[in-house]
Each structure stands twice: as C-alpha cells, then as structure tokens.
Amino acid sequence: MKSAFKVSFAALVVAVGIQTALAHHSSAGFSEGTRVVSGTIKEFQFRNPHSWIQVNVADESGKVTEWSVEWGSPNQLGRDGIRPSTFPTGTQITIKLRPDLSGHPIGIFVGAKMSDGKIIGKWSDE
C-alpha cells in the first residue's frame, strides 16, 4: 500500500483554548472537535484576509484530495514568527484541523507536525 493517507477523528475532543482568529468571517460551520490529516503541501497562501495551507491527501486507493486549511491573517501570523517559507511546497505534513461540518475538505488550522518533527501552532490538547 503506497498510501500516505492517515486520518483520525477526535469528535469528542473539544479543543479547549483554541482561539483560531478568523477575523474576516464567521467560523461557525466548523467542528469544535479536531481531525488529523497527512499529506504533501501543495501551496501556502500567505495572503490576506486569511492564509491557506493547501495539502494533497491521498486515500488508501491512491485518490488524492486537496484540503484547504485556513489560518489567521499574515499580519497576525507574521508577528508570531510565521513566514511564507514556513510550509514549503512539496514537504510532508501532518496537520490538525477543525473540519467543516458539511464534510467538505476544508478545515481551520489548529497545529501541524512537519516531517522533521517541528510543531507549528497547537498540537497537544492540554
């Protein structure tokens, strides 16, 4: 099996304390629980009003789905040390997100584990 697909769903885990700043639009419609997806970074759009991490995630059959993971504005994130180079295209990433409740491959960023083990954002639920 050549799939890089890995999904776990923690619907019962309420991400207490996560204050993902979506200043530009409502974050209603997204689960308070988190989900983890692994894949390859297609693109990091470090632009206003929100940044987006595009991740190609392959399932067990090899079918690739592009996830759109939304994060804060580059203004906020830039002051917290995030840069356009933080998510290099082509690198592997495991990303924790609050999934869209309607089942579309969209989520709000919570945290990420890079292939070198580096954690970005919030990973543990403590």
Next chain:
Amino acid sequence: MTTRSLATGVALFAGLVFAPAGSYAQNSALTPFDKLPDWSGTWAMTGGTVFDRATQTGKGGSIDPGVREHPPYNEIYEKKYAEHLKLRDADRYPDVQTNCGVPSGFPRILNLPDAYEFVVRPDVFYIIAENGGNTMRVYTDGRKLPGKEDTWGTYTGVSVGHWEGDTLVWETVGLKGDRDNDSILDRTGLVISDEARITTRMRKIDGQTLEARMTIEDPKALTKPWNVTKQFKKGKPGLFLYDYGCAENNRNPVDPATGQTHTLGSDGKLIK
C-alpha cells in the same frame, strides 16, 4: 475649455478649498504637542468582538448561538435584533465585511481584532485599525459639528473633539447606521440607526491600557442612552503593522441572498 483655463480653474478651486488658514502651531485654541498624552505604539482590543460584553448573555463569542447583548432597544429594534440573532444562529447572518467592500464604520472600528494605532496630533486624532484597513478622523482643531443638512450618513460619520486634561472627548454624528443594512456593530447582528449620536471619552487608565467609554444616544433605536466601554492593551515595542488587503485573496464570499458564507478552492472554484 482650454487646457490652460481648466488648469487655472482647478488651481483656483484648490486654492479656495485647501488654502491654509494658518498652521496648527499658530492656532491658540489647539493643545500643543508637548501637552498631549503619549498614545504612541501599537494597541490591541482586549476580549473578543462582542461589542457590549457588559450586557452579554450566553456563552462564547459573537458567532455562537445563544450569545446576545442587551442594549436598551425599543420594540422595533429589539425585534430587528431578534431576527438577526435567529439568522446568526443558523449561520446565515451575513457580515458585510466578509465581502471586502465597506469600512467597519463607527463604533465598530473600536471593536476589531488585529492591531491599532491611535495617532494624537493637536488638530486631529486618527484611529488606524489594521483590520480592514479602517481609518477614522476626529477633528480637534476647534471646528463645530456640521448641521443635519450637511451630513448624509457615512460609515464612520463625522467627529469633532477636544481635550479635557488627558481625556479626549469627541462627538460623532452623521452615521448611516443600519440605513442600508451594511453596517453592524458585531456579528450578533447588533445595529444602531442613522440618528445615532455618540459621545466618546478616551484616555489612558494606566501605562499599558487605553479605555474608550462610549455613550450612544439614538432616538430611533434606543429608549435611553447606551454606555459601552472598550479597552486596548499596548503591544510590544517595535511591532510592524501591515496593510490588510481584504480582497487580496478572499476565498469566503458571502451570498447576499442567502447569507451563506462560501468557500472557494485554491483554483477559485466553489468548494461549498
């Protein structure tokens, strides 16, 4: 009209409109720079974006079902607010800002995330909100508020103010309020009318905190004055602020007909 005569006309008009009436340094009515308080640096609003947190009921933020505020609305505006809340609970109350077209307006400009700068000068006070970006001007050069005939309703209205010691006091009129359904105070659907008049008293309450106390009078929407206080904490020294091009990569357009916030993919096509 020849090019020369047109240029002459423009120059004359510009001279009439923009001719300096004397620099602010020569206007004895102005508080000089060295007597003004130091509000330099960057600032961020404390708390979430529920406009009147003092009267909030329900747990959570402005997008969470059950959360509402309790302004002294009359029956008409309470009914209007209840309708907005019902739509908000169904995730169908459109925030006009999500389509990147209009300013936040006042008083919402004092209810925004991201960073602020408050620029104090003898003749004018500027609120520069990174989010939006939004700007508001409060003239402190001694001019009077224009009469009703001379205002036509804008998002931030017109404001004139003066200094009482270290407190800036200003009055705002000429707001469009909810006249065109494109100006709200927060995402619960809180609104005021185009007859609102707001008195704001702003001062530093300690070295790290600015406070703005607003009294909103609105004979069309309120049964009595509504007092709301917002606070701002000073940011770390040396922070950079940036522009905020809302339309740069807006992947969340709102359908004005349904109030639904859509999401576009990286290719610009609709995901949901």
